[in-house]
Amino acid sequence: MFGKGILRGLATTARHFVETYIDDVKRIPSRYAFDRRLIKQPLDEEGIFTIQYPEEKRVLPEHFRYVPMLLFDVETGEDRCTACGICAKVCPPQCIWIVRDKDEKGKPVPRAAEFYIDISICMGCGFCAEFCPFDAIKMNHDYEIAVYNRYPDLVLDKDELTVPTTYYAQLYPTAWEREEKAREEERKKKEARAKAAAAKKAAAAKKAAAEKK
Ligand code: SF4
Ligand code: SF4
Structure with missing residues (x-):
């Protein structure tokens, strides 16, 4: 009708x-x-x-995403980012810049000396968080970031991007629990592998000593 x-x-x-x-x-x-x-x-x-x-x-729903944040692990007392550069590579508008840190001899170390995101370009796709192999970059829920000047105010540096893992756990309780479980399992597997390797080494040493006699 x-x-x-x-x-x-x-x-x-x-x-x-x-x-x-x-x-x-x-x-x-x-x-x-x-x-x-x-x-x-x-x-x-x-x-x-x-x-x-x-x-x-x-x-906000748990998986709401605005702009990225970098995680500082309160357990280890270190930044999770290893400056591998994967997030910068996968970022569609190319708004991430990373400078890898160096030790006193000038050798590169797995740590970011500088880390910038131009959030005026970031489109909130979450690819950086999705592809980071170290769970070091996640999407923040904080959308109240209006400023008067686009540059430099919307180019966030490492200090401005970094938040403690406790903040992430509070925003993403389900994801945090799942990731912690996976991390614990990985830790156990690593320990088991190390134990097996040590036992193999000890057995080989024992065998070599027996053959010498
Ligand atoms: S945030 Fe993740 S993907 Fe990006 S450089 Fe750091 S460790 Fe690599
Ligand atoms: S959310 Fe998307 S656009 Fe923004 S920094 Fe990450 S990969 Fe780039």
């Missing part, structure tokens, strides 16, 4: 309109009486009331 789609559309709009008030009423008095900054609109709510940003903010 002509106009059926229009009626269905209007019914959906009316439903959302009513649900908006239901969601809002459920939040009284918290939405209006207490600290409004704590009020969020979860993704599972049906109504779409206007969020009074910046006082109110939407709850």
Whole structure:
């Protein structure tokens, strides 16, 4: 029937309109009486009331991504980045620059001396985080980065990009748990391999000593 789609559309709009008030009423008095900054609109709510940003903010899903951040491992006390350069290679708009660090003899070491990302060019694709073999670069949730000057304010250096792993764990609890499990398994495998190699070496030494006699 002509106009059926229009009626269905209007019914959906009316439903959302009513649900908006239901969601809002459920939040009284918290939405209006207490600290409004704590009020969020979860993704599972049906109504779409206007969020009074910046006082109110939407709850972000774990895999929300804005611009990258570099991880400082609080457990080891070191940056995770080894300056391998993979992220810079895979970055589609080529907005990552890395300078590898050197030791006192001038030999390159697996550590970044400088690390820059031009976040005015970054398109938030997450390829850098996806391809990093050391879980050293992840996508930050912080989207409040407006500045007056594009250069140099939006070219973030290593210090500005670096966050502790505890911050990452807080933003990405599921991914953190999964990665920690994988890291633990890898540690155990490494230990088992080292033990097996040591046992093999000891057996070979024993055999050589027995042959000498
Ligand atoms: S962030 Fe990851 S991929 Fe990029 S240079 Fe560092 S270790 Fe390599
Ligand atoms: S998120 Fe994408 S565009 Fe941004 S730095 Fe990473 S790879 Fe480059």
